[in-house]
Amino acid sequence: MAYRPLPDEAVEYIMIHTSASPQEYTWEWLRYYFLKILKWTVEGYHIIVEDTGLVKRLAPHGSQSNGVKAFRAKDIYIHNGNTIHLCWEGGMNGEDNRTEMQEKELIRTLEWYLWKYPNAKILGHNQVAVKLCPCFNVIEWARxxxxxxxxxxxxxxxIPEERIYKGDNFKVLSYHFGYDIKKQKVA
Ligand SMILES: [Zn+2]
Structure with missing residues (x-):
C-alpha cells in the first residue's frame, strides 16, 4: 500500500463522511471495496465508526487517506494532504441512520482529533462537493x-465557532437541510 505522509502541521481540516453502505457492512468490507475493487493505493478514510460503535483505524496515523477531491474556493483549499477523514458506516441512499453508539463514538473520536490538531476546522463532505455525504448538517451538529x-x-x-468551517459551497446544506447561511453565527 502506498504511504503518503500527512505531518501534524499540515492538518487543517477534519472532514465527516458516511460510507453510504448498508449499515451491517463492516470495516473489512470497506477496506476490501477501496483497495481491491476500486484498486485505490491508499485507504478511503482514516477512521471508520461502525453501527455497533466499533472504531477502526484504516489509514495509519501520520499518513494520508483518500476522502475528498481537491477543492478550492475563496476561503478554502482542501485536499487529502491537509485533511483527516472520519466516516460513520451506514447512510445508504442518503439516510441518516446513525445509531446511538455510533454517534457517541464518532464524537469521542472527534474529541481526540480536535485535541491533536488544535487549529483544524471541522466540516462535512457536502460543504465542498455536490454530495449528501455525511447525510447531516455538520455545522448545526457541531454547534x-x-x-x-x-x-x-x-x-x-x-464546538467553538472558530473551529467550524461555515462554507456551503454547493448549497447542499441549504437545499437538503434548510440551513440558512445568512443566519449563521459568526466566530
Ligand atoms: Zn464523503
Missing part, C-alpha cells in the same frame, strides 16, 4: 454536540 475538550478535560456543548 450542539456535547463533548470533552481534552485540553481542559471539561465537558462542553458545541
Amino acid at each position: 450542539k454536540i456535547e463533548y470533552t475538550d481534552l485540553h481542559t478535560n471539561k465537558r462542553r456543548v458545541g
